[in-house]
Amino acid sequence: xxxxxxxxLSKRFRAGxxxxxxxxxxxxxxxxxxxxxxxFWALRDITFSVRKxxxxxxxxxxxSGKTTLLKTIAGVLYPTSGVVRVSGSINFFLxxxxxxxxxxxxxxNVYLYGALLGLNRGTIRKNFDRIVDFxxxxxxxxxxxxxxxxxxxxxxxFAVAMQAEADIILLDEIxxxxxxxxxxxxxxxxxxxxxxxxxxLFVSHSLDxxxxxxxxxxxxxxxxxxxxxxxxxxxxxxxxTPTANDKNV
Amino acid sequence: xxxxxxxxxxxxxxxxxxxxxxxxxxxxxxxxxxLLHPLLLFLILNLLFIKWMGKFVEHYPLYLLVxxxxxxxxxxATSYSLSSLIRRAELVKNFTFPRExxxxxxxxxxFLSHLFELLILTAFLLLSGATFTPLFFLVPLIVLVxxxxxxxxxxxxxxxxxxxxxxxxxxxxxxxxxxxxxxIFYSLSAISEQRRLLLLLNPMTHIIxxxxxxxxxxNAPNFSLLxxxxxxxxxxxxxxxxxxxxxxxxxxxxx
Numbered sequence: 278x279x280x281x282x283x284x285x286l287s288k289r290f291r292a293g294x295x296x297x298x299x300x301x302x303x304x305x306x307x308x309x310x311x312x313x314x315x316x317f318w319a320l321r322d323i324t325f326s327v328r329k330x331x332x333x334x335x336x337x338x339x340x341s342g343k344t345t346l347l348k349t350i351a352g353v354l355y356p357t358s359g360v361v362r363v364s365g366s367i368n369f370f371l372x373x374x375x376x377x378x379x380x381x382x383x384x385x386n387v388y389l390y391g392a393l394l395g396l397n398r399g400t401i402r403k404n405f406d407r408i409v410d411f412x413x414x415x416x417x418x419x420x421x422x423x424x425x426x427x428x429x430x431x432x433x434x435f436a437v438a439m440q441a442e443a444d445i446i447l448l449d450e451i452x453x454x455x456x457x458x459x460x461x462x463x464x465x466x467x468x469x470x471x472x473x474x475x476x477x478l479f480v481s482h483s484l485d486x487x488x489x490x491x492x493x494x495x496x497x498x499x500x501x502x503x504x505x506x507x508x509x510x511x512x513x514x515x516x517x518t519p520t521a522n523d524k525n526v
Numbered sequence: 527x528x529x530x531x532x533x534x535x536x537x538x539x540x541x542x543x544x545x546x547x548x549x550x551x552x553x554x555x556x557x558x559x560x561l562l563h564p565l566l567l568f569l570i571l572n573l574l575f576i577k578w579m580g581k582f583v584e585h586y587p588l589y590l591l592v593x594x595x596x597x598x599x600x601x602x603a604t605s606y607s608l609s610s611l612i613r614r615a616e617l618v619k620n621f622t623f624p625r626e627x628x629x630x631x632x633x634x635x636x637f638l639s640h641l642f643e644l645l646i647l648t649a650f651l652l653l654s655g656a657t658f659t660p661l662f663f664l665v666p667l668i669v670l671v672x673x674x675x676x677x678x679x680x681x682x683x684x685x686x687x688x689x690x691x692x693x694x695x696x697x698x699x700x701x702x703x704x705x706x707x708x709x710i711f712y713s714l715s716a717i718s719e720q721r722r723l724l725l726l727l728n729p730m731t732h733i734i735x736x737x738x739x740x741x742x743x744x745n746a747p748n749f750s751l752l753x754x755x756x757x758x759x760x761x762x763x764x765x766x767x768x769x770x771x772x773x774x775x776x777x778x779x780x781x
Contacts, residue, residue: 299692375620392540
C-alpha cells in the first residue's frame with residue numbers, strides 16, 4: 278500500500294527580489310508593466326511513491342530540492358503543478374530548533390515545542406520524564422536554551438518530536454549534530470517506528486546511513502529525479518556521477 | 527472554527543504565555559516598563575488639557591486615563607500582531623498548524639498586558655474616589671468586543687504584510703492619525719457637529735465612550751452601538767479569515 282504518491286509534481290520558486298515587495302513597488306510596476314523576473318524550478322516532474330512501513334531515503338547534492346520535497350509532503354509548501362497524495366498523519370522534523378525560544382528554559386521549551394507539533398499539554402506532561410530521559414538532559418532541563426550546545430538543542434527537540442504519534446515521519450538531516458550515542462538512540466527509535474508499521478522518509482548526506490537503513494531511495498539533482506529504487510543501486514549511481522558542485526571545479 | 531480543536535487551543539495558550547514572558551521579560555519590572563508609555567502620555571496630556579477640557583468633561587483625569595488605556599491596547603495589539611508572521615517566519619516555514627494562531631496569540635500577548643492595565647486602572651479609579659457599581663461588570667463585555675475588533679483587523683493586515691512589508695509603516699501612520707481622531711484627550715462635545723461624524727464612524731470612539739460610562743459616569747453604555755460594532759467586527763473577521771486562508775498557502779515561500 279502506498280502512503281505517499283507523487284504524480285508529476287513540480288514546484289517553482291520565484292527568485293529573490295519579489296520576496297521583499299511593497300505596495301509602492303506594486304503600484305509602480307502596475308504602471309510600468311515590469312514584472313519582477315527570475316523563477317527557478319526547485320522540483321521538476323517528480324513521480325514516485327513510498328510504501329507503508331518503509332524507511333525511504335532521499336539523497337542528492339545541496340540545493341537539489343530534498344527539503345522542498347519534504348516540505349511539500351508535510352504541507353508547508355504547495356505544489357505549482359502535479360499532485361502529492363498522502364494518506365495518514367505526518368510528523369516532521371525539518372530544521373533543528375525551529376520554534377524554540379532561546380530565552381526560555383528546556384522545560385518550558387518542551388511544552389512549547391510539543392504544542393507546535395500538535396501535542397496537547399496533558400500528553401506532554403505524561404511523557405515529560407521520558408522525553409528528558411531520551412534527550413539525556415536531566416541536569417539542564419531548567420537551564421535556558423541560550424546555554425545549550427547545538428547537540429543538546431537537537432537532542433531536546435528530537436526527543437519531543439518523537440512523542441508525536443504519526444503514521445509518516447519526515448526527517449531532514451537530523452544526524453548532522455548529536456554525538457554517536459545519541460545517533461544510535463535515534464536509529465533505535467526509527468527502527469522501532471518501522472516495526473510498528475510507520476513510514477519514515479529520511480534526507481541525509483551520509484550515504485552510509487542511507488545504505489544501512491533505507492530499503493529504497495530517491496536521488497535528486499537540481500530538482501530533477503535522477504533515480505529511484507533500490508538504495509544500493511541509487512547510492513552507487515550517486516557516488517559515480519559527478520554532482521553539480523563537482524562540475525564547477 | 528479552528529479553536530474547537532483542543533490541541534490548537536493548547537498551542538494558542540502556550541504561544542501566548544511564552545511570548546508574554548519574553549515580551550515583558552516575565553518580570554514585574556518589565557511590565558512596568560510597558561506601563562511607562564501610557565503613563566507619560568497621561569501626565570503630559572493631563573497637564574496640558576485639564577484646564578481647558580476640564581470645562582467640558584467631568585473627572586477629566588479619569589476620562590483621559592480610560593481613553594489612553596483603551597486606545598493603547600488597540601494601537602499596540604494591532605501594531606504588534608501585524609508583523610507577527612514575519613517575526614515568527616521560522617514557525618511558518620517549519621510547522622503546519624493554522625497560521626492564524628500566530629496572529630491571534632500575538633494579539634493575546636498584548637491582551638494579557640491590557641488585562642493587567644485594566645486591573646491597575648480599576649484600582650486607581652476606586653482609590654481616587656469612584657464608587658464601585660454593577661456597571662463595572664459590563665467592562666469585560668466591552669473589552670471582549672474590543673478584542674474581536676482587534677483580531678478582525680489584525681488577521682487580514684498581517685497576511686497582507688507578508689506580501690507588502692510597507693503595510694507596517696502605513697498602519698503606523700493610521701494609528702497615529704487614529705489617536706487624534708478618537709476622543710481620547712478631548713471630548714466629543716467640544717467638536718462641531720459636522721466633524722463629529724468623522725469621529726463617530728471610528729469604532730474605537732464607541733468602545734472608549736462605553737468604557738467611560740461604565741467605569742466613571744455610572745451610565746449604561748449604548749448597547750445597540752456596541753452590538754453594531756460586534757456584528758461589524760464579526761463580519762470583518764469572517765471576511766478577513768477567508769482572505770487569510772487564501773493567502774496563507776504562499777506564506778512559507780515568501781517569508
